[in-house]
Amino acid sequence: MKMNRKLTWMLLFGIATLFTQCKDSGDEVEVDDENELITSVTLKFTESGTNTVTSFSYKDPDGDGGNAPTKFDTISLKANTSYTLAVEFLDESKTPVDNITEEIAEKSDEHLLVYTPNPTSLLTYTYGDKDKNNYPIGLTGTAKAGVAGTGKLKVQLRHQPNAKNGTPGPGSDDVNLDFNLKVK
């Protein structure tokens, strides 16, 4: 029985050790940022030959879930007019605001922007930039508004690490937004 008692004490000691490891999980809640988060997408249309910039945005400051997107503009363009189109991606959930556009530009060989108007007669997009492998990027380009009408402009940011080949196929969507498009 002496042995038993010793072992029992050992067990008790063991439990005491175990309990000292318990902690309050509430003390360790940290604000952790999603590295891939994009909360704001802004399309900046500059009418050719002018300095007139019109911007259209999608904004969801708290990211997916939580509150609904606060802004999702309808793109409004003049018929038969040419624009320089620049796109800006921000993560506004962070302080300071994280400029994702710069990060995309740095990793331009992994990203491709795809602009798909529907119907196609509304707009024609021409890429204005190229990555080191001579594939288009789409951070800047020319958008030529076509005939008057309404429809959609799908803006996709394709993330294509080690797979970019100039086509939208490889990779997955980081952004996939259907802006309403009005050409008048």
Place this chain on the structure above:
Amino acid sequence: MKKYFFLLLTLTAISLGHAQNPTCACFIRGIVKDQHSGQPVVGATVLLIGKNTGVFTDDKGRYEIRNLCPGTYQLEARIVGYSAYKQTIDLTAGHEENFNLQEQEVHLKDVEITAHRTDAPSSQPLTILSGNDLEQTRGQALGESLKGITGVTAMQTGSSISKPVIHGLHSNRVLIMNNGVRQEGQQWGSEHAPEIDPFVATRMSVIKGAAGVRYGSDAIGGVILVEPEELPFNKTLSGEVNLVGFSNGRQGVASSTLQGGVKGFSGFAWRAQGTIKRGGNIRTSNYFLDNTGISEKNFSVGAGYRKKGFGIDLFYSRFDTKIGIFSGSHIGSVTDLLNVIKNGEPFVKSGFSYKIGRPNQNVTHDLLKAETHYHFKDGNRLQWTIAQQINNRNEYDLHVPRNDSIASLNHPELTFKLHTLTNDVIWDHKPIAGKISGQIGVSTLYQYNLMTGRPLIPNFNQFNIGIFWIERYVKNDWEFEAGARYDYRTLNTHRIVSRKKVSNDFTFSNGSGTIGATRNFSPNLSARLNAGTAWRAPNVSELFSDGVHHGAAAFEKGDSTLHSEKALNTIASVKYASEKLTIEIGGYYNYIKDFIYLKPQPDPILTVRGAFPYFKYTQTDASFKGIDVSAAWQFVKNLTITSKLSYLRAYDKRNDSYLVMIPANRLDNQLKYELPELGKWHNLYFSAGNLWVTHQKRVPPASDFLPPPAAYSLWNIQAGGTIHVSEKQQLEVRISVTNLFNTVYRDYMNRFRYYADDIGRNASLRIKWKFGA
């Protein structure tokens, strides 16, 4: 929590011959006793493995199996409440003539049986996977190993992540008892496989149906018991080495065990065990799946001490795995998913590689357990088990952060650290009038979770206390059982909402009950009936999910007002076992009140990656009813056909609809030819089989991107045998081919069915070398 009740049983095996039949008139008879009490064990099943012959012990604990041919037999004694015991008996030994011609004792051996109690409710069906059936699954993941049991299927994420499904229920609705401790990992995730090395176990048992009284929360669909062999007290050094190779994934597994006692320190025993697994890309019938390799390194050590009625066991195990997730399963938007579905095969092409890159999961699980028990002289028994588990899960997304300096750190995007401390005290009272036995127990669980990375589930602290009482009454051919339990749980969650900490407190409480009866009509025929309840508190992901589930292309939102779900399960089974024929038919009706599920919402949720279908955790009343049939018939000498049918219908009662992710019905047929001896080989067998899985037609309309896949039929072949190298060494060799014809198929329960076909042909070779006692 489950405990070990190390009991010594004495089994005497005598084989005698009769003159009437010169070839097959041997019999084995003996008595099964509980060595601690010395009382005969009534109603124990004594089986001849592989012969489909079994008898029950009578009221004096005696059994007799007649009409045996000379040969080597594996005798197994199974007692409800105890683990099975196996003994190899040689009825040849050069005595054929003698014992065939006259009544003469040719084999008499006292066998000490050391069994541990499983505490399974006696009136609930318990299916055990051990011996050759278990050996044939060596090298596979836990969820895969159990698929051969009727009523058990698997939910898969590709081929490397597999979760057991019992009667259509899984994850938090199936409880796994790993070496007597409830397994606490991140069970809520459908791609979170049980963190257990099956090589630790020498038997795995499945209790089907709600078993909440004995095992506490989560035991709604059933309980899986993963049990190692009893430590080798008073035995010499022994061990085994297992080598397994799979052609698909070019996977290799090596596992070995060494165990023994210590000279000059009687009553002491130890065991050490380790497993290494490495595999590369899995191949479907037509193409490889990129990044589907696996790497696993596990080990466990155990030691124990016994003296008179006292016993103590210490056990530590570590499970460490790195699993690549098929890179083609990463999708950004619904468009991505629809494109890959339309394409019919993955866009990501790959050859063979062992490389495991992103996306991947790295998971470790540590279990430290101490268990002590004491048998009082008067028959009372007290047991105390404490265990600590640390589950560390790191998930790496396909894409590293865009920012180079952050990316170079290569941090996981999701980290979960779950610490669990369990404590169980169980008192078995001394039998009353030799007819009533029972136990009273208190179980506590303390748990905390720390989460970093992309917000997914909150941090939480959880405390649970449960008190139960079960009594069992045995009279003649009847056995009755009744029990009750009360659980109380607190949950405190802490999460960040709009950059501020928000804490929520929850309390849950629940009463559970079980009542059941077993009737042995004859040594061949028995029936069981059980009605039991179980409960489960909503888990943190059901309470607080709020985001896109990228594997499922769905926006999932939790509901913090959910309450506990409660199951009432009625299960009945009839078993007939004779020498040539074994049939077990079971039927169940599991009614789950406030069943928590993801309900599709009418409007999609808009995110920067486009609109996602919106699902909200909601409660309904669900019914799961089904039939399990298994039959084995030796229709010609040495030739046995085995059939297993699992039939299930699940229904959403409140909405008059079906439920999603319910396994399709299936029929498994095997034809097996056995040769007890051929040259140097023993227990040779050859078998061929077919698994037919039907099309799951019963799904709610418009609930999925892709309708359930078509029915499929897979063929397989196996062969194996044992060579006795020397008296104390034997070599077991097994070969098998699954998906023999390289059939293209997809399974409804595989979450990768959207992206790719299921695994193609897979040939395997298993070698086991056993040495020592």
